[in-house]
Amino acid sequence: MLLWEAIMSLTMKLIFIYIGIIMINNTQAQNKFTNDLTNEESPYLQQHSSNPVNWKAWSQSLIQKAKKENKLIFLSIGYSTCHWCHVMEEESFENEEVAKILNKNYISIKVDREEMPHLDKYYQDIHNILNNRSGGWPLNIILTPSNKAFFAATYIPLDDKYGRIGIKNLLKKIQSIYEEDPKKVIQSANEIEKVLKNTNNKQSAKVNLKNNLIEKFVKNLEENYDEENHGIGMQPKFPHASSIITLLDIYNISKNQKAFSMANKMLKAMARGGIYDQIEGGFYRYSVDEEWMIPHFEKMLYTNAELLSAYSKAYLLNKDDFYKNIVDEIISFVNIRFNNDFLLSSASDADSLLHGKQEEGAYFVFDYKQTLKYLEELNYSKKEIENIFEYFNIREDGNFENNLNNPYMSDNITLNNLKKIKNDLKQLRSSKVYPFIDEKILTSWNAMYISSLFEAGKIRDKYNTKALKHLDTLVKNLYINDVLYHQKFKKNIPKVKALFEDYSFLITALLKAYDYSLNKTYLSLANKLNDELIKKFHKNEQWYMSDDEFQVNVSIYDSAYKSSFANALDNFLKLASLNDDLKLQNLVKNTLENNSLSLTQNTTSSPWLLRTYLAYTQEYIILKAEKDMLLDKTIPNYSFLLKKEYKAEQYLACKIGICFAYTKDFDEIILKINKEVKGNK
Numbered sequence: 256m257l258l259w260e261a262i263m264s265l266t267m268k269l270i271f272i273y274i275g276i277i278m279i280n281n282t283q284a285q286n287k288f289t290n291d292l293t294n295e296e297s298p299y300l301q302q303h304s305s306n307p308v309n310w311k312a313w314s315q316s317l318i319q320k321a322k323k324e325n326k327l328i329f330l331s332i333g334y335s336t337c338h339w340c341h342v343m344e345e346e347s348f349e350n351e352e353v354a355k356i357l358n359k360n361y362i363s364i365k366v367d368r369e370e371m372p373h374l375d376k377y378y379q380d381i382h383n384i385l386n387n388r389s390g391g392w393p394l395n396i397i398l399t400p401s402n403k404a405f406f407a408a409t410y411i412p413l414d415d416k417y418g419r420i421g422i423k424n425l426l427k428k429i430q431s432i433y434e435e436d437p438k439k440v441i442q443s444a445n446e447i448e449k450v451l452k453n454t455n456n457k458q459s460a461k462v463n464l465k466n467n468l469i470e471k472f473v474k475n476l477e478e479n480y481d482e483e484n485h486g487i488g489m490q491p492k493f494p495h496a497s498s499i500i501t502l503l504d505i506y507n508i509s510k511n512q513k514a515f516s517m518a519n520k521m522l523k524a525m526a527r528g529g530i531y532d533q534i535e536g537g538f539y540r541y542s543v544d545e546e547w548m549i550p551h552f553e554k555m556l557y558t559n560a561e562l563l564s565a566y567s568k569a570y571l572l573n574k575d576d577f578y579k580n581i582v583d584e585i586i587s588f589v590n591i592r593f594n595n596d597f598l599l600s601s602a603s604d605a606d607s608l609l610h611g612k613q614e615e616g617a618y619f620v621f622d623y624k625q626t627l628k629y630l631e632e633l634n635y636s637k638k639e640i641e642n643i644f645e646y647f648n649i650r651e652d653g654n655f656e657n658n659l660n661n662p663y664m665s666d667n668i669t670l671n672n673l674k675k676i677k678n679d680l681k682q683l684r685s686s687k688v689y690p691f692i693d694e695k696i697l698t699s700w701n702a703m704y705i706s707s708l709f710e711a712g713k714i715r716d717k718y719n720t721k722a723l724k725h726l727d728t729l730v731k732n733l734y735i736n737d738v739l740y741h742q743k744f745k746k747n748i749p750k751v752k753a754l755f756e757d758y759s760f761l762i763t764a765l766l767k768a769y770d771y772s773l774n775k776t777y778l779s780l781a782n783k784l785n786d787e788l789i790k791k792f793h794k795n796e797q798w799y800m801s802d803d804e805f806q807v808n809v810s811i812y813d814s815a816y817k818s819s820f821a822n823a824l825d826n827f828l829k830l831a832s833l834n835d836d837l838k839l840q841n842l843v844k845n846t847l848e849n850n851s852l853s854l855t856q857n858t859t860s861s862p863w864l865l866r867t868y869l870a871y872t873q874e875y876i877i878l879k880a881e882k883d884m885l886l887d888k889t890i891p892n893y894s895f896l897l898k899k900e901y902k903a904e905q906y907l908a909c910k911i912g913i914c915f916a917y918t919k920d921f922d923e924i925i926l927k928i929n930k931e932v933k934g935n936k
Contacts, residue, residue: 288354296744297367298693299335303344307354310365313374315804321362321400327433328398329361329426332368332375335693336553336602338615339410340393346413347422353413356423360430361397368392369601369697370742373754373800373807377451382407384450397429403444455808462851464868469505472858472865473514476502479859480517481545485524487859490545494525494538496561497817501862501869503568504894508873508932515572522569525562526581529654529663532619533647534680536584537592538562539605548663549655552605552616552690556593556697557816559585560704567710571892582711586718589704595694597728598743599701604690618687620659621680623651629683646670647680696743698733698753702760703816705729709767713892719771726768729761730780739784755800755809756819758788762826766897773882773900778833785830788823789842811850811864812857821863825870832875832911833899840911843871870895876928879907879914888921893932 291311292304303310311317321328331348333340347353357363368375375394381404382390390409397406406429414421420428433440476498479487487495499518506515525531528547530539538558539550563585570578593600609617626649630640646669647662648654655661662680670676705725712719733740733749740749741757753761765781768774791802798809798820809820824843831840847854847868858865876893878885879901890896901907906924908916908931916927 292365296747296750297335297370298691298695299333299337299340299367299369300365302335302341303348303365306344306348307351307358308348308363309354309358310363313364313366313371317362317364318402321398321402324362325400326360326362327400327430328364328396328402329357330364330366330378330396330398330404331393332366332378332396333393334367334369334602335695336555336604336691337392338551338553338605339391341604341606341613343393343410347411350413353422353426356426356430360426368394369693369695370751372756374805376800376810377805377807378404378407380451380454381447382409384447384454399441399444401441403441403448405440405444405447461848462855464847464851464854468855468858468865469509469511469869471855472862473502473505473511473517475859476517477513484546485517485520486545486547487521490543491551492530492542492545492547494530494541494558494562495521495862496558496565497813497866498859498862499565500561500568501866503565503572504866504869507568507572507892507894508869518565519569519573522566522578526566526577527664527666529661531581531663532588533662533664534619534677534684535588535591536581537588538585549661550616552619553602554588554592555602555815556589556599556700557703559589560700560707561816563704563707564710567707567714571713579714582714586708586711586721592689592692595696597725598696598732599704599725601693601695601697601700603692607690608688616655616659616661618684618690620655620661621647621649621683622659623649623653626660626680626683630679633679642668642670643676694745696729696732698729698739698741698757699760699819701725701729702757702764705764706760706767709764709771712771722764723768723772726764726777729764733757734780739787752802755788755792755798755823758784758792759819759823759826762788763822766826766829770898773885773898775900781826782830782834785826811853811861813861813863817863818861821861821867824864825867828867828870828875829897832877832909833897835911837912843867847871873932874910876931877909878924878928879903879909880905884921891925891929893928896928 288305288307290304290306290309292300295301295304295312300312317328366374378394378396379390381396382394385407390407393410395408395411396404398404411422411425412419413423415424476487481487481489486492487498499521502514502518505511506518524547525538528542530542530547530550532539532554537554540553540555540558541551543549543551563582566578566581566585569575570582589599592603605615606613607618627640630643635643644650646665648665649660649662651658653659705722708718708722708725712722732743735749739753739757739761741751741753743749762781762784765777765784769777769781792799792809799806800809801807811818811820824846827839827843830836831843850864854861854864854868873895875895875897877897877899878890879899880903882900884906885898885900890898905917905919906921907914908924908928915931916924918924918927
């Protein structure tokens with residue numbers, strides 16, 4: 256018996272060894288190559304960890320390596336849910352011929368732009384200078400061995416096509432030029448760096464910020480407004496949420512009808528269009544066409560955060576239930592797809608698996624015949640199916656690639672059982688694989704969404720409770736031992752310290768939490784973080800995105816989302832009013848003056864700074880009273896009104912340094928506030 260057991264034991268060990276060898280061989284077959292990115296946390300960097308390219312993660316030591324080996328640097332920036340990043344990886348970075356060129360002649364560096372937005376901003380500016388137009392992702396930069404850029408491009412094809420040089424020929428050509436005349440390349444790179452420095456450090460002339468700045472903003476937006484399809488600019492069409500919110504706040508104060516009309520029409524067109532997921536809710540990042548029909552199918556947390564705020568504000572202004580439904584659906588989508596124990600993922604991919612291959616939009620689009628058969632099996636009548644197809648614009652010839660259909664709403668039909676139909680179509684989708692979700696937790700984007708949840712809480716109070724839970728969880732996980740961090744990966748301990756935008760957007764969320772709950776803990780932390788923000792990022796009269804060796808100026812301009820700098824200035828105004836801090840208010844005044852020329856000349860490029868200017872001229876009104884006198888009261892929907900707990904037996908309405916009304920009657924103090932607001936128009 257003992258001999259038999261020994262034989263069996265030995266046999267089992269041999270079987271396990273054999274299985275192990277097979278598994279190792281299979282893994283090696285699947286991952287023929289590995290590089291240094293295998294040790295990185297970033298999902299984007301991990302996606303490139305089995306490329307034949309010898310990728311490295313960004314570090315200052317690589318610059319020394321490039322200098323020592325006299326090699327050019329190939330820097331590629333992207334993010335995990337970027338469609339064209341995937342395309343370029345598959346075409347070029349998995350190509351052994353490209354890898355051979357890079358590995359021999361270049362130091363190759365991969366950067367996750369969400370992990371290092373300050374570095375991305377710097378090189379996007381380089382791209383702008385070299386190409387005289389904005390960049391995007393993937394962003395590919397070639398630098399000298401001393402880390403100075405002289406070439407920038409977004410997507411580069413493998414071979415020459417689309418009127419572009421292919422990456423193989425490009426890399427060879429640039430290497431040849433550098434070998435023949437390195438001094439000329441270095442001189443060119445120095446000149447580019449000089450232009451960028453002069454641009455960033457340029458002290459623009461100060462001009463008077465005139466009272467007609469708001470009218471100018473509305474007029475300039477109108478000139479770039481698409482009256483037919485309702486949006487800003489032509490294709491590709493982005494939501495421009497910060498512009499829409501600014502228009503709504505302008506209307507809230509001045510009743511400017513043109514401002515509200517543009518905002519309202521844009522919101523309606525987007526929510527009815529294909530940029531909105533008509534089946535599961537949530538907005539895609541942008542529309543590739545000018546009619547909002549066909550999106551780029553990735554969904555970003557920041558896109559949905561800003562649009563949640565926009566639709567909430569719009570509903571509060573006109574009580575249109577269509578907007579309330581969109582608010583509910585955005586929150587439902589984020590909760591189902593992005594919520595991980597009250598910490599929110601960053602984004603979901605445009606691509607998903609179909610027939611063993613990653614295809615853009617594969618999960619979201621519908622095949623006419625398959626959908627017809629499915630609805631017939633669910634016993635929908637022929638007429639009902641016709642109505643469903645007409646409502647969602649599902650056609651036999653399709654409206655997307657390969658005769659497939661991306662749903663968008665029709666103007667000439669309604670469906671009575673819409674909720675059931677959406678649930679059934681969602682079930683049909685569920686047979687496909689949902690796109691990859693980047694579960695990286697970004698402090699800034701989570702805070703943006705939390706702030707918008709508080710806006711939605713003005714419609715349904717349950718969203719305020721939800722916002723507080725999200726905020727408390729975020730602070731617990733990303734603010735550790737008095738240190739704020741930029742990001743967190745699953746259960747891992749955060750490593751990257753917070754950037755300017757993390758402070759800016761988290762402070763906003765804390766101030767909204769205090770305004771709702773009057774819990775002093777939130778106000779105290781907001782004050783503390785605001786002091787840290789100024790200390791860390793304001794140096795030599797310049798504001799920087801990070802507190803490390805790679806210093807990049809913050810921008811007043813809105814880009815993918817609203818300017819964190821303009822947002823921070825609005826925080827300064829709120830805290831100045833809440834704390835009667837004239838020094839902080841004066842900091843905003845000086846900053847607005849220093850950017851007065853840019854604000855005057857480019858009002859539509861910096862809508863959030865314009866909104867901050869509006870807050871500065873209107874002045875925040877603080878409604879002060881005992882806590883129990885303020886909670887559960889219906890506060891007017893005024894953009895620049897805050898609450899503060901204050902020991903007094905009556906209500907006080909104050910601006911910084913002065914109180915203009917007081918009474919024991921709540922309705923009376925509201926009337927006096929309304930009178931003050933009207934007097935400011």
